[in-house]
Amino acid sequence: MAKLIGNTDFIDMPVFIKGKVRDVYDLGDKLLIIVTDRISAFDVIFPNLIPNKGKVLNSISEFWFNYTSDIIGNHMITTDVSKYPSGLSKFKEELQGRSMLVNKVDMVKAECIVRGYLEGSGLKEYNNTGSICQIKLPSGLKQADKLPEPIFTPSTKENEGHDINVSIEGLSDKIGVELATQLRDASIALYNKVSAYAESKGLILADTKFEFGMFNGKLVVADEMFTPDSSRFWDKNEYEPGRAQKSFDKQYLREYLESITWDKQPPAPVLPEEIVEKTASKYMDAYERITGKKI
Numbered sequence: 001m002a003k004l005i006g007n008t009d010f011i012d013m014p015v016f017i018k019g020k021v022r023d024v025y026d027l028g029d030k031l032l033i034i035v036t037d038r039i040s041a042f043d044v045i046f047p048n049l050i051p052n053k054g055k056v057l058n059s060i061s062e063f064w065f066n067y068t069s070d071i072i073g074n075h076m077i078t079t080d081v082s083k084y085p086s087g088l089s090k091f092k093e094e095l096q097g098r099s100m101l102v103n104k105v106d107m108v109k110a111e112c113i114v115r116g117y118l119e120g121s122g123l124k125e126y127n128n129t130g131s132i133c134q135i136k137l138p139s140g141l142k143q144a145d146k147l148p149e150p151i152f153t154p155s156t157k158e159n160e161g162h163d164i165n166v167s168i169e170g171l172s173d174k175i176g177v178e179l180a181t182q183l184r185d186a187s188i189a190l191y192n193k194v195s196a197y198a199e200s201k202g203l204i205l206a207d208t209k210f211e212f213g214m215f216n217g218k219l220v221v222a223d224e225m226f227t228p229d230s231s232r233f234w235d236k237n238e239y240e241p242g243r244a245q246k247s248f249d250k251q252y253l254r255e256y257l258e259s260i261t262w263d264k265q266p267p268a269p270v271l272p273e274e275i276v277e278k279t280a281s282k283y284m285d286a287y288e289r290i291t292g293k294k295i
């Protein structure tokens, strides 16, 4: 079986950022994004690694970057390690499949969220105000209901504390009306194309988050794209509005964590082998359904 990767300290290059799941290295005008097999839930990283998770997430992003490049360009250069800058080729075994060389871009300080269904923070805001990001919605919608049309509900990236939901006008005040409109139009077009494709594979794309950046004067998609980590995917066969839907990938883990006495504060408990295996197979299942390929 392929090697599990939980840390990337073997890479002797400056760190750009280490997130909960991804380790990003700074190559000057490029970045090397490595997706590890780490898993987090409730913002806490677990001691177990999930077999193939890094490859699955990386390959899903790669698939969507290719699939959507007719709508908008993106930061991806290659996932072929032999084309990475020299010095990295000796890590081919560790990096192939789970990493991506990308152009470093000037990130737009906005989280671009599109919602096609009512869930998460959108549901909370709707229940309190009848709107999301000042977009008025019909009354009487239930949890997980499909919205009349997909809506753009951005939030501003705050360096400290939580992101703040804003209206398109609020976003325009921060970054200019032209760029805000471009972000909205691109986000909605991306959601429409990908949600139609996902449906044909038996998956509902409830909502998703993009990050964009400027590269050579053009707006491009950066970060990750339509992964289970940045999107809510539901199984179409089990969809039933009026209740919480089972998340496609992390459901077993979340249900298990609710069933044990853990206060959701670090340190995270060691997961039983069964939970690790089921989670791994769900990630694989998502990958196979989306790409039609096996890892």
Ligand SMILES: Nc1ncnc2c1ncn2[C@@H]1O[C@H](COP(=O)(O)OP(=O)(O)OP(=O)(O)O)[C@@H](O)[C@H]1O
Residues within 6 Å of the ligand: 017, 018, 019, 020, 021, 022, 023, 024, 031, 075, 102, 103, 104, 105, 106, 107, 211, 213, 222, 223, 224
């Ligand atoms: N092409 C790019 N150029 C510049 N910055 C990028 C590019 N792609 C992604 N980024 C930035 O790299 C960072 C990746 O961090 P990552 O998402 O792994 O960790 P995090 O957001 O800090 O934590 P979490 O694990 O909760 O997501 C983000 O801040 C993202 O905006």
Ligand SMILES: [Mg+2]
Residues within 6 Å of the ligand: 019
């Ligand atoms: Mg992130």
